[in-house]
Amino acid sequence: MQLASQQFYLIFRYLYHMDKLSAVIITLNEERNIRRCIESLIGVADEVIVLDSLSTDTTKAICSEYDFVRFEERKWEGYSSSKNFANSLSSFSYIFSIDADEAVSTELKTAILHEKNQGFSGIYTVNRKTNYCGTWIHHSGWYPDYKVRIFPKDQTKWVGEYVHEELEFSAPFQEKLLSGDLHHYSYYDYTDHRTRADKYSLLTARKMNARGKKAGIFKPYLSALGRFISMYLIKRGFLDGYAGWKIATISAQSNIFKYKELRRLNKKDA
Incomplete structure (x- = not known):
């Protein structure tokens, strides 16, 4: 049974x-x-x-x-x-x-x-x-x-x-x-990473602007510094060698791009 x-x-x-x-x-x-x-x-x-x-x-x-x-x-x-x-x-x-x-x-x-x-x-x-x-x-x-x-x-x-x-x-x-x-x-290469990272940053900036988020004049650079320190030091990116350096660097650069784009959208809306 x-x-x-x-x-x-x-x-x-x-x-x-x-x-x-x-x-x-x-x-x-x-x-x-x-x-x-x-x-x-x-x-x-x-x-x-x-x-x-x-x-x-x-x-x-x-x-x-x-x-x-x-x-x-x-x-x-x-x-x-x-x-x-x-x-x-x-x-x-x-x-x-x-x-x-x-x-x-x-x-x-x-x-x-x-x-x-x-x-x-x-x-x-x-x-x-x-x-x-x-x-x-x-x-x-x-x-x-x-x-x-x-x-x-x-x-x-x-x-x-x-x-x-x-x-x-x-x-x-x-x-x-x-x-x-x-x-x-x-x-497959660093250019591909930077291109796609900037694409995501652009989309994120639009999303943030639609939600009413604002960015001050120093925000792009302070955010980039924080991102680099977080990824390369706190999250031990240095243990990934040169790849870890590039990941942290490109991520920081794209953060600058993101908040500059957000500031541009803020000014446009104003």
Whole structure:
């Protein structure tokens, strides 16, 4: 009788996709990264949903090489809108949200498969480790870097559009940290870092201005100094070598840019 009940439960879980996992990725011109990401998901995800914002490189061609990848195209409408739409395309009840420039490590893969075999429940946090211009970063405020990435499709949505979107849950879930790292291949050169950091700073300045935030004349430089000291000294970025120096320096420079832009927007509104 007990064996029959267990078999019924297993069949029930299979039919209702309780132990299957949909990996969801949003892309735009990710030919440099997307193959590594997809390959790392083999054996982990039961399907991969790629929502592409009309790439002009070979992203689509690379994705078409994998029969378990569903490639969809849609005009860019913001981070949260794109991720929520991509989630809606998934077939299974649990989603693994992963960026194109990320890859599942061997240890993390083992941890995910263990939970998958036990039956997913609650939400799962991963520890993201960044490869910066060829160097793995272990300090500088970049590691550990905890992110909720595996979660139930229902009662979950992405919110926020300006810089960093966040997950919002309509019900309380127990959170579990998975062992292993999610490898993040962030920047291939320092120019790329500075360009993207300034982009985020610009978006943040607009967000702050919309919320009525103000910046005094000395704010850009005091903020930059504080950021450098925090990342390089307090968060031990110096232990990351030259990469740690560049991370702290570029972050400080972008802080100057952010608050100068906020001051410009303040004056424009005035």
